[in-house]
Amino acid sequence: MAIFPEHMHQLNPVLSKASAIDYGREWAYDFDQNKFILQNGTPLIVTGLEALKIYIIKTLKTARYRYLIHSWEYGCEIEDVLGKTLHKDVLESVIKNMITEALIYDERIYAVTDFIIINAGDRVNVSFVVKTNLGEELEVNTNV
Template sequence: MANPFLELKDVPKNELPEFREYAFDFKKNQFVIENGRLVVLTQNEAIKVWAYKALITERYRYRAYFDDYGAELEHFIGTVTNDGTEAVEVFRYIEEALLVNPYIKDVNILGIEQEKKIFKLQIELVTIYGDTVLGIEV
């Protein structure tokens, strides 16, 4: 499947259409519906939903997603320490997963912790709309 962002790669950042994404309740694992309609988020709130979904989806596992979508974090389970070169490698994989989105200009990891099979991440996303912080467990 082709990356839908490829058609936007040559569009200047200030001319990109407004980013939109359906609201998703990650605790209930379902889309948010109000008055019988899916809730649509825009700009940074939409980008945070997209980023969360990209990070919890293992890359190359699902044929429904383009090859650039998702993260390759499973092989770090049980091997990553909270500091050192392995943490830098986790950051590189996270950054690679998120920077396929042309609305995201930069990614800064504010914190990475691992508890058994769960990574707790604090990520700053520098987007065309400004900075926003995403807290996520993957």
């Protein structure tokens, strides 16, 4: 009996739509005004890809290891390299790796690709595509 699967072509990393994984729920959030979105005085709850997008942006805007309430898998370390004198290509490579590492822990996310990074000194604008385990793609654009 072999330790490894004999038919690797039968393994598929993309889960079927019937999978137990879904995108969950999040409180709707306005990142420009830095506040929750209310509907009739009650916080609005979003689901689907919009919930995943809010989770992604919150993860990138939260410093990893700073807050005890979050696990060490949650958050991003981009703040540690912003403002440092690194070559543009090195900085972009480091930021891509940090974003990917911050998001890939989530079971809903399969890959992070197609980065566009614009450095603005102590801030950076990032655009990228998140590929989900349900076979969908989500475009994200945010300042970190």
